Each structure stands twice: as C-alpha cells, then as structure tokens.
Amino acid sequence: MSVTNLGGRAPGRLAAVLPPVGVALAAGAVFAFVGAVDPNEPGHYPTCPFLWLTEQAFGTGLYCPGCGTLRTIHALAHLDVVAALGLNPLAVAVLPFLAFWWGRWTVRAWRGRPRRVTLAHPGYVYAFLVVVLVYWVVRNLPFGAFLAP
Template sequence: MGIANIERRGTGRLRSVLAPLGVAAGTGAVLAFVGAVDPNEPGHYPACPFLWATRKIGLPLYCPGCGTLRTIHALAHLDPMAALGLNPLAVAMVPFLVFWWGRWLVRAWQGRPRRTTLAHPAWLWAFLGVVLVYWVVRNLPFGAFLAP
C-alpha cells in the first residue's frame, strides 16, 4: 500500500466523520447556550406554542416537550434530579440519542454506509405510543407529577 493510498484513506475517514462531529459541535453549542442563558427567567425564550394556545382557550395543557429547555439547563449544570422533575421523557432520551450518535460516528469512521432507517418501524411506533401516552398522562390529575 502506497503513501498516497494511506493519505487518501486518512483524509477520507476524516471527511466521513465531519457530519457526526458537526452534530456534536452543534449540540455542544446549544448545551452551552442553554446552560448560560437560564430558561427559568422570563423573556429569554419564547413560550411553548402548544401551552400558549391552550392557555388562550382557558385550558392550559403541556405538550411532551414542555420543560425540555429547563431540563437541558439542569443537565448542563449537572443536576439530573431537577431535570427529571421537569421532563423525565427528555432525560430518558439522552442515552438513546448518545447511543445513536455514537453508532453513526463509528459507522462513519469505519467507512460503512449510512443506514437509511433509524430503527425498526415497530420500535418507532412504540416510541410514538410512549410519547402520546406521556402527553396525555402528564395532563391528567393523577399524572401531575409529570408536569414541568
């Protein structure tokens, strides 16, 4: 194997991991920004559109994502208990997102083709079901502990 092939292979590997590394850099920037600009203080971020719209009709309801900015802020400050109190579903998703990102990075480094599907459709439907149940339960009286 010649020097040119080794150099091309190294450059190709570096180029192939640029997308996952770019996503990591973007995620880090968002984490740093939300960690620095406290979403608990009014005026820093817009209100949740779903919560805003349901408040307008007199029935404030939480969407599955309500509390996620404050959850990210708590995680940025290494306070997982506060994060769990704000949006436990978002906290539970972190390990899965890290796993999928890591799998993407490894596959890119190895030069393996990207998969066109994230997961088996049954898993995606199950996740959608969990999100919908979470959405409904956090708005019922017995699920008030899930409210942000």
C-alpha cells in the first residue's frame, strides 16, 4: 500500500505533504551535518572531482559552479552570511528560490492540488542554466577571481 493510494481512498492532507516534509527533513539533516562537520578541515569531505581532474590534467585546478558550496552551507549554519557570499555567491542567491519552490510545493500538496510536472517556466530554467555557465567561466578567469572560493 503506497502513501498516495491508501487502499483506494483519496490521500489525506498529511499523506500529501509527506514528500515535501521529507525533503525538508533531508535538507535540514544535510545542513546540520555540514554545520557540525567543518569542510574547512582536510579529510572530512572528498575534493571536487572537476577541480581534481583539471588539476591532474592542467596542473592547475578549475572551479566548478558548485565549488565552495559545502563551506558556504557551513558558514550559513554559523550565521556568517558575508563568508558564505565570499565562498559561493551563486549558491547563496539560489537558496531563496529553492525555499520559494519548496513552499509552493508544500502549499499545493496541502491544498490537494496536483503536482506540477515542471519546476518553473522553461525560459527561467534556460536563463538559470546560462547564469550558471557564465558564472562557471567567469570564476575561472583572472578578472573573476573574486568569485573563486
């Protein structure tokens, strides 16, 4: 018997919000773990695969768009927003949007509305991908060094 089909009956509100609550609990657990286990200490987390591969191939590592995100989460867990912005400003900028989409998902589930197939309008998704690609390139150029973690 699944959560969405309780023996042929329509799922209740509590059952409908279990997926968003589960995502919130998982995100909270990750946030708490990274807040407690400092990524600035060597040996706690693996190296970014892209950084490692480019270091092996070119002798100097290149940063991916996610480089610095663990340290950003750690800084945010300790309420150090300035340090978080210095490590990965894109990750900090994306958090309010993730919170908005999670909230919208939770409200829709609570109200019994069907889940949307798309997260956002495709134009917004493509624009976000362009922002991520530009960020990825610029943070590895000399004039974009302020974006490096």
